[in-house]
Amino acid sequence: TTDNIWRVCISLTLVKLEVKSGFKKSIIAHSVAGCPHEVRNITAIFMMEDSSEDEREMLPEVRKKSFVPRGPTTMSELALVRNSEQKLSIQFNDHGQPVGATSKKMQSYIGVCVRQQIPITYNSWKEVPNELKDKIYDCISMSFDLQPNAKHSILMSASRKFRTFKTTLTQKYILPSKDQPSLLQFPPKIYSHINQEDWESFVDARLSEEWEDYSRIQRERRSKCVYNHHMSRKGYANLADELVSISN
Numbered sequence: 001t002t003d004n005i006w007r008v009c010i011s012l013t014l015v016k017l018e019v020k021s022g023f024k025k026s027i028i029a030h031s032v033a034g035c036p037h038e039v040r041n042i043t044a045i046f047m048m049e050d051s052s053e054d055e056r057e058m059l060p061e062v063r064k065k066s067f068v069p070r071g072p073t074t075m076s077e078l079a080l081v082r083n084s085e086q087k088l089s090i091q092f093n094d095h096g097q098p099v100g101a102t103s104k105k106m107q108s109y110i111g112v113c114v115r116q117q118i119p120i121t122y123n124s125w126k127e128v129p130n131e132l133k134d135k136i137y138d139c140i141s142m143s144f145d146l147q148p149n150a151k152h153s154i155l156m157s158a159s160r161k162f163r164t165f166k167t168t169l170t171q172k173y174i175l176p177s178k179d180q181p182s183l184l185q186f187p188p189k190i191y192s193h194i195n196q197e198d199w200e201s202f203v204d205a206r207l208s209e210e211w212e213d214y215s216r217i218q219r220e221r222r223s224k225c226v227y228n229h230h231m232s233r234k235g236y237a238n239l240a241d242e243l244v245s246i247s248n
Contacts, residue, residue, distance in 0.1 A: 063141060089102060097148060113140065117139070119195065121205075169188075174203055
């Protein structure tokens with residue numbers, strides 16, 4: 001049944017958490033039992049936004065000392081695909097969400113297009129002109145064979161990646177150097193494509209009192225979250241697709 005599939009989904013997610021964090025099985029059992037009824041249906045997995053690596057707004061950056069973060073994805077191999085006038089095939093689920101191995105590559109490429117095409121001075125995705133949003137979609141459609149109704153899903157992913165990119169710049173580069181203005185004169189070398197004026201405006205905005213107040217409120221809200229997100233990059237849509245494949 002769908003309820004059983006959902007329980008398997010929760011169990012798999014929490015077992016992964018147990019392995020990583022040393023949680024006891026009793027905690028896992030308690031977490032599964034505590035899930036609200038309305039999210040036990042498998043439909044909830046499909047309809048939730050695929051936020052596996054995007055929903056990090058205002059989250060404190062916690063890393064082990066031995067962790068070496070990867071650099072920005074460039075996906076230069078897709079240039080070869082475009083030059084060959086071929087497109088990578090994408091599988092979509094019943095809700096129009098991309099799934100499968102190629103979809104992960106597409107998600108990474110969406111992030112590349114967003115970082116290179118959308119100025120960081122826009123406060124939110126709603127402020128981004130439709131012309132730029134269309135440019136993102138056109139960029140993706142040049143390399144991937146998309147369904148006619150895929151645009152909404154792609155732009156939703158782009159909006160999350162835009163927010164995540166600005167959060168990364170803030171937490172990793174700006175806030176740690178806020179007392180050393182000389183280190184903030186220029187964009188990070190790995191993001192050298194950022195316009196100098198845009199970077200200066202962005203830094204000023206993120207070091208303002210208004211932003212500090214907003215950041216504090218968001219941290220307080222985040223601290224009240226009981227169940228943190230611990231899924232891998234595959235996201236809910238790909239996990240649900242795997243569960244359906246297993247059940248068949």
